Amino acid sequence: MATLTLLQAVNDALRTKMRQDDSVLVFGEDVGPKGGVFLATEGLTAEFGAKRCFDTPLSEDGIIGTAIGMAANGLRPVCEIQFQDFIFPAFDQIVSEAAKLRYRSGGQYTAPMVIRTPYGGGIRGGLYHSQSGEAYFAHTAGLKVVIPSTPYDAKGLLIAAIEDPDPVLFMEPKALYRSVKGEVPEGHYTVDLSTTRTVREGKDVTVFCYGAMVPVCEKAAAAAAEQGVETHVVDLRTLLPLDEEAVLDAARRTGRVVVVHEAPRFCGFGAEISALIAEHAIEYMEAPVRRVTGFDTPFPNTLEHHYMPDERRVLDAIEATASF
Amino acid sequence: MTEMMSLITEDGSAPAYSGGLSDEALLRCYRTMLLVRAFDDICMKLQRSGRIGFSVPNKGVEGTQVGAASALRSTDLFFPSYRDFGMALYHGVRPAAMMNNMFGNAGDSAKGRQMPVHFSFVDPIKYFSISSPIGTHLPQAVGAAYASTLRGEDTVTLVSFGDGGTSSLGFHSGLNFAGVWKSPVIFLCQNNGWAISCPSEGQTASDGYAIKAKAYGMPGITVDGNDVLAVNQAVAEAAERARRGEGPTLIEAHTYRMGGHSTSDDPTKYVPKEELEAWAAKDPVLRLRRHLDSRGLWSEDLEARLVKECSEEVTAAVREAEAQPAPALETVFSDVYESVPDHLRRQGEQAFDLARRKGDAAAGDGAFPL
Numbered sequence: 001m002a003t004l005t006l007l008q009a010v011n012d013a014l015r016t017k018m019r020q021d022d023s024v025l026v027f028g029e030d031v032g033p034k035g036g037v038f039l040a041t042e043g044l045t046a047e048f049g050a051k052r053c054f055d056t057p058l059s060e061d062g063i064i065g066t067a068i069g070m071a072a073n074g075l076r077p078v079c080e081i082q083f084q085d086f087i088f089p090a091f092d093q094i095v096s097e098a099a100k101l102r103y104r105s106g107g108q109y110t111a112p113m114v115i116r117t118p119y120g121g122g123i124r125g126g127l128y129h130s131q132s133g134e135a136y137f138a139h140t141a142g143l144k145v146v147i148p149s150t151p152y153d154a155k156g157l158l159i160a161a162i163e164d165p166d167p168v169l170f171m172e173p174k175a176l177y178r179s180v181k182g183e184v185p186e187g188h189y190t191v192d193l194s195t196t197r198t199v200r201e202g203k204d205v206t207v208f209c210y211g212a213m214v215p216v217c218e219k220a221a222a223a224a225a226e227q228g229v230e231t232h233v234v235d236l237r238t239l240l241p242l243d244e245e246a247v248l249d250a251a252r253r254t255g256r257v258v259v260v261h262e263a264p265r266f267c268g269f270g271a272e273i274s275a276l277i278a279e280h281a282i283e284y285m286e287a288p289v290r291r292v293t294g295f296d297t298p299f300p301n302t303l304e305h306h307y308m309p310d311e312r313r314v315l316d317a318i319e320a321t322a323s324f
Numbered sequence: 325m326t327e328m329m330s331l332i333t334e335d336g337s338a339p340a341y342s343g344g345l346s347d348e349a350l351l352r353c354y355r356t357m358l359l360v361r362a363f364d365d366i367c368m369k370l371q372r373s374g375r376i377g378f379s380v381p382n383k384g385v386e387g388t389q390v391g392a393a394s395a396l397r398s399t400d401l402f403f404p405s406y407r408d409f410g411m412a413l414y415h416g417v418r419p420a421a422m423m424n425n426m427f428g429n430a431g432d433s434a435k436g437r438q439m440p441v442h443f444s445f446v447d448p449i450k451y452f453s454i455s456s457p458i459g460t461h462l463p464q465a466v467g468a469a470y471a472s473t474l475r476g477e478d479t480v481t482l483v484s485f486g487d488g489g490t491s492s493l494g495f496h497s498g499l500n501f502a503g504v505w506k507s508p509v510i511f512l513c514q515n516n517g518w519a520i521s522c523p524s525e526g527q528t529a530s531d532g533y534a535i536k537a538k539a540y541g542m543p544g545i546t547v548d549g550n551d552v553l554a555v556n557q558a559v560a561e562a563a564e565r566a567r568r569g570e571g572p573t574l575i576e577a578h579t580y581r582m583g584g585h586s587t588s589d590d591p592t593k594y595v596p597k598e599e600l601e602a603w604a605a606k607d608p609v610l611r612l613r614r615h616l617d618s619r620g621l622w623s624e625d626l627e628a629r630l631v632k633e634c635s636e637e638v639t640a641a642v643r644e645a646e647a648q649p650a651p652a653l654e655t656v657f658s659d660v661y662e663s664v665p666d667h668l669r670r671q672g673e674q675a676f677d678l679a680r681r682k683g684d685a686a687a688g689d690g691a692f693p694l
């Protein structure tokens with residue numbers, strides 16, 4: 001098995017599917033000869049030609065709108081939005097169109113497509129190269145929202161997303177692109193959408209996280225272990241549809257829950273987890289659910305390290321929850 | 325392409341120039357272009373040595389920036405792009421003020437919240453806060469111009485964007501509204517050949533960009549963007565039309581990005597070498613120098629003096645910026661709204677408490693002052 005970065009695993013997934021299925025194609029801004037601004041699509045035009053991996057004009061609305069038409073007419077487009085921050089001109093195409101096409105046509109028309117986009121902070125990208133907008137999309141019926149945190153999952157989930165019959169927003173934690181490495185099998189395999197991953201077993205406190213917050217939570221869990229607190233860490237991987245049973249099982253296991261995300265707190269995904277537990281597992285809870293999140297402000301630049309949840313903030317929350 | 329207006333000839337003369345730049349103003353244009361080059365150059369070096377995080381090369385496009393800025397009054401409104409250093413510098417924004425943004429420090433007018441090159445100034449000119457999402461500022465400029473008109477002012481609004489920007493939703497809605505409203509707006513499309521790695525041919529199938537004006541009911545003009553006089557004259561004429569109440573103009577300035585898209589980009593992967601060489605011969609600084617020389621306004625001594633002054637000015641700007649601390653922690657929480665709501669106050673207090681415990685509360689953080 002090869003050891004790949006998360007970025008290489010994304011590239012590998014695209015290559016694997018493009019080799020296997022001629023209807024899979026990749027397009028977006030700068031994804032062709034340049035290979036994408038992060039190089040996720042490097043080499044694809046060379047291998048598959050400019051009809052299957054190509055650059056588009058600077059229009060997210062155009063990219064996603066055309067992808068919907070392609071998907072509805074037999075192709076499997078995997079389009080890239082250069083930064084998740086720039087997806088909003090296409091909000092209408094995603095929310096009103098891709099997500100609702102199956103429903104509004106009585107299942108006659110569908111949009112099996114993937115929108116890949118790097119998200120999140122940690123690169124000194126300021127307001128518009130750092131955001132975590134998953135909550136906007138997790139609020140959208142008809143869409144699937146997937147966020148990997150390891151190279152193995154990135155490849156397996158991306159292949160599953162491409163094969164999925166519905167539109168999938170695949171958000172890639174750019175802070176992890178080159179900083180995490182892991183073993184990735186060659187060729188085709190999938191990781192089921194709508195399943196969580198247990199990162200670490202523990203009996204005292206359950207931590208839910210995803211994307212770039214997973215390694216942060218792992219470090220915090222290791223530090224908590226040194227103080228005798230055993231943390232159960234769960235990587236949600238697919239936010240929509242969420243594996244609710246897995247979330248509830250993990251919450252009931254310890255009766256103490258911390259939810260961590262980079263996105264702002266208010267109406268963030270942590271609120272959904274918290275509400276789910278309040279509705280279905282309140283009788284098991286020994287402590288209030290705590291959230292460790294970005295602040296309810298735009299994403300800053302110079303002071304981004306204060307904004308982003310770090311090991312210390314997560315550890316504080318684990319300790320407070322454990323000792324409640 | 326609609327016929328391209330070009331005024332500075334091979335020998336440096338410009339017999340057809342009818343614009344109003346005095347000798348003094350021409351020298352100011354030239355000095356500003358050298359200052360842009362010095363500022364640009366030092367930013368590239370600062371980025372390479374890790375002292376700042378990011379910059380965008382301005383080399384090659386200074387003629388368009390300065391030609392346009394010099395045709396407008398300092399009371400006019402600017403909705404610039406991130407690659408418009410010369411517009412700010414021409415109108416007297418201090419290099420140190422811009423350098424504070426490059427460093428994202430406490431002296432930055434936007435409080436270190438934005439990435440480098442995302443300037444925002446209200447003084448000495450209204451230089452609208454730059455956003456990263458491409459094309460969003462076109463309709464905003466049209467709205468600002470509506471406000472000026474409603475108050476009976478004869479202000480002109482200039483909005484600057486790239487060839488890539490013409491594919492954005494904002495390009496269509498901005499030009500469409502301006503056409504219908506007869507807005508006093510100048511749409512300056514800087515066609516610098518590339519939108520990151522996408523060549524102009526990949527952006528539009530139309531014969532240039534100026535021709536798009538026709539569909540929105542306004543004049544479209546193509547101008548040699550490396551010719552300061554041509555840009556100045558085209559913008560001055562558009563400004564006069566706008567002030568007379570005759571509506572907007574789309575100006576396509578034909579220029580060239582002589583560096584990468586940004587410090588994160590490697591243009592050698594996609595820019596043909598011959599293309600770069602061909603454009604180097606049309607360097608806007610050389611073109612204006614030749615013109616000044618033809619008018620007896622340029623000498624080796626002058627050149628040496630200006631280059632030295634500009635270099636000293638940007639070095640001093642770096643020194644000033646580096647002496648500034650990081651922004652205070654409260655800047656993360658202020659200006660979200662005019663006053664800080666309770667939930668943000670609580671989040672701010674927690675952040676400050678944590679920073680103090682971790683020992684990374686910086687100078688200036690003080691007690692949380694919200």
Ligand SMILES: Cc1ncc(C[n+]2csc(CCOP(=O)(O)OP(=O)(O)O)c2C)c(N)n1
Binds near residue numbers: 058082407457488519
């Ligand atoms: C809506 C949006 N999509 C994508 C980007 C990423 N991006 C930043 S600059 C750029 C190219 C812009 O090209 P152009 O408009 O020609 O301006 P230039 O950089 O050449 O001055 C792209 C794609 C963005 N900033 N905003």
Ligand SMILES: [Mg+2]
Binds near residue numbers: 486488514516
């Ligand atoms: Mg361009």
